[in-house]
Amino acid sequence: MREIGVTTRKDIHNSEIPVLCKSCEARHRGICGALDSDQLIELAKHTRQVKQHSGAELVADSEEVNSYANVMQGVVKLTKMLSDGRQQVIGLQFAPDFLGRPFATESKMSAEAASDVSLCKIPRKALEAMMKESPELEHRLLMQTLKELDEARDWMVTLGRKTAAEKVASFLYLIATHIDPSLDPDEMTSAKFDLPLTRVDIADFLGLTVETVSRQLTKLRKDDVIQIEHNRTFIVPSMERLELRCG
Amino acid sequence: MREIGVTTRKDIHNSEIPVLCKSCEARHRGICGALDSDQLIELAKHTRQVKQHSGAELVADSEEVNSYANVMQGVVKLTKMLSDGRQQVIGLQFAPDFLGRPFATESKMSAEAASDVSLCKIPRKALEAMMKESPELEHRLLMQTLKELDEARDWMVTLGRKTAAEKVASFLYLIATHIDPSLDPDEMTSAKFDLPLTRVDIADFLGLTVETVSRQLTKLRKDDVIQIEHNRTFIVPSMERLELRCG
């Protein structure tokens, strides 16, 4: 895995919050919110900010887990594959989600940068050490895991019981409400965003084929539920109207 | 002569352990394994063993959460419903699983006894109080949640990418390997079990219709992958052969 734009933090001597943490979503709403400034400084000795281009494989299936990460920017795609190559996207992670399966020695899925991403990588040992010192950190990890479980179960309903049209609408709704971590989903009335996934990825997320996804998008466009600019840029004039299509 | 700092996995041969805890799977492999005998005694003051018949609603959707439970015997079915009535089973819980969504004020799913079950109910307050005292308890809860997340994601692959035949085989495989908590899935070569779910439930778990489930079961029977006694009692002569059908 080739990394771009690596920044190492080793020039911190006082009890100020590390510079990179100050603007980090994970500091506020992610797991780092569990830590006081001394702990942050300690942790920051081991973390590295890493940027990756879209398409980069972050964690391979069956790979040994040696580090975790916080998603600082961009979208990460989690996938599983059947032995014959059929693929299923089992989750998307946005800032400030935690990336990695705590207490697993081997990854049971693969993680890929869906868009350009920046991550704050934490070596496994460092996180585990910090966890022993801070029950609050483990608490945050539990909250994060519960959130992911809620999302996975919601998605199971989409996969199991929704029609192709409802699946595609649900996907767009998910992206619109999650892509910008600074926006409050409850207050959105309209939205404009760049899709972080290809049509193939969307199909793999929805349990459909590319063709079906494409046809359903066309249908949503013709029904004025969405406008499509340049294939990847979408406009949702009325989130309410989109939500009605979600089943 | 009370032991101090006892490791959690070992049995403690101590007469102070509450009677009901002694034979409880949750004591060994569930969240109660986090507790020492003093803590168990404290917790047992608040817990109640409850038996429920198949079909009983344990937690209703949108219900306020006032208690949690450990599954001691039987199978619990977790479901979500779309506004028009379409239903999806999003998980099954076996002994010694923990039942309930920590830190949620309101349940976002409904839980029903799929078979006759016995539960060890814990009032919300009692568990939360115990959690503050014991980081190890919160750790166990994290492990349980991670396990459920792994299972949910595995099932997403089944829902999204498997054929009806593969789905039904996967379901039978899941039940065969989970129904008896005392059996090791890795060492099973054949199996006999009572299905805890109706055909409708199975369909709702697999994202199929009853008719399709029925047809696929008939096919598996004709292909000698399974034998069916009395509709609910199944025999799997070769787990290996069943696994081959899971995709």
Add this chain to the structure above:
DNA sequence: CGTAACCTTGAACTTCATCAAGGAAGGTGG
């Protein structure tokens, strides 16, 4: 012994997948 719930099977139909072709977008090297 009769009723209700559950399960199976068949036939017609629908939705989505597959197969096939062509079009836009983006990056690369001439």
Add this chain to the structure above:
DNA sequence: CCACCTTCCTTGATGAAGTTCAAGGTTACG
């Protein structure tokens, strides 16, 4: 900067998997 290539996306025609509708059989239980 343009031509080319590759990757991504759309659209149409055809077909298969699974749903829907309908009927009858089985099982459990009062």
